[in-house]
Amino acid sequence: MEVDSDSEQATTSRSAVNARTERMRARNRVVSQQYRVQHRAKTCDSVRVGLGEEIENVKVVGTDVESLITRIKRRKHASTDELCKLAQAFQHNEANIAIFGRADGVFPVIVKELTSIDTGNQIAAMECLCNLSLGEAPVCEKIIKFAGSYLVTYLDNPNENIKRLCLWIISNIVFTSNEATRRIIEMGAVPKLWNIYVDGECVVNELENFAEDAACCLQLILLNKEQKLRCEDLLHINENMSKKHRATAGAEYYLLFIFHSEIVNPNSDLSTEQRVNLLRFVCYNLCRYDEFESINSRLRVLYAVRILSNYVVCVTDGLREVITLLKSPLFETTLEKIVNKFFSFNEHLLSVELIFLLRHLIHEKVEQSLLIKMYQLEIPIFNYVKLLRKS
């Protein structure tokens, strides 16, 4: 794509947005190249990679982690180059992470670089922590202990590299350690993560990737049954739930968050605006997804069914609201058609959840139920009794 210099004035049109994204990429490349030149580091673009995985074009330089630790401890300072070497060594081999994790007095040096004023050094220190977070629970807990408050603070940092690394580190840590998850919740990470997640002002551009990274952290935190959110976290989610748009990045996780934070519960007191927004989200997911293969569809469909099932028992007249909205020109469909569509996926676990939903749609006095036309339902035969017993 050619970037016409005159196009800089036009910032609203779609093509200008693309041009802007292109230029942002170009700029990021140049910025990181600049750091590389300035700091004589051999490195540039960041690639995400698992522990011990090899990547093309990257030669692993054997780094003596122990002598590097001794050196940076003595100087109470680590250069960008040293931080990069450490980061590489951690990614390469878990033994290096363990050596670092056991060393005394070396975390404060990394933390000091993390809070330095040199952005290049800050980023290198973050990369170091990111690869350290590939380690086991004790190392992750040490990261939280020494750097947790900065990780939480930097979620608001305007530098996108730093912010993104924060999100990556937090997700690795909460995946690894219950204790670290408890502490990151206590440090107030959840409201900040939620703010990043719902920030959808931008059209599709790189900034939106933050929403997916934040979604990843939130998902791991919310699915952790041991660690509960604080009341203020739930309140924050409740008050800011309507800010997420159903077509923005990471929106497939939205109803999962609503479900696992129990926003819809027997005592919940949702405002009309909250109910309308939530139901539109649910109906959008119910209507727009015709397959059950992609992760996106699975999450959207499964959680729309779960939320709906709870909604109709928790909200007075909830079922009528849903049926009316589905009939409206926005969707022009019926609940029976939707349920049949999902049954036709022939997924036994999804079908069990649909049975749970039907339980809530069809009340005791079945013959009198005018809302759901049972004769229209096409329910595949699975051994539901066995499946129900298993679950």
Added chain:
Amino acid sequence: MLSIAELIELLNNIPFGYKSPDDICFSAANEMYIPKYKKLGVIAVANEPQEEPVATNPISFFCNIPGCTLDFEDISSYQAHFKIVHRFICSICRRYLPTAYLLELHISERHDSYFAIRVERGEAMYSCFLQECKQKMLTPQARKEHCINAHKFLANYRFEQLCGRSSKTSSEMSEAMDIPLDSPNVNMELSFGHAKGSDQTP
């Protein structure tokens, strides 16, 4: 297909009512349908030399901080702009803070005389370091304790020293920090100082 009678019989065996997300009836589907997380690190990959011409293209550098629309001719003026405008420097004492919120706290607590008067009147004026927490404390010490107890912040949270009434003289502050010589702007008075002894492993 299941007949209506079969469906009714099936439904009669299922309890009616709200289901909590922790209910075991969801476990199997969670296991099956929720994607597994894979831990990933980050590696900086060397650029191929042919990418160098990027710098020779007349690309203008626009600032992509939300709300800022400035464009720059070259990388150094962009970097200078970023440092000045977006690194949150206090216009009065030239100290850097990492976020807009912390700069706001710094300015009111260090440079706002009305703030000082209200503190003297005994009002709880010191806001928590977490923007989302609405608690206000009577003294910086109380806030520090609040952050340590309620949010498990580090006892030597560095940005704390840039807010509240300055208890240290500036010479002590600059002694406590050792900015590496190769970092930019060493000539400016900076104060990401950390308390003495903070380098010890607790």
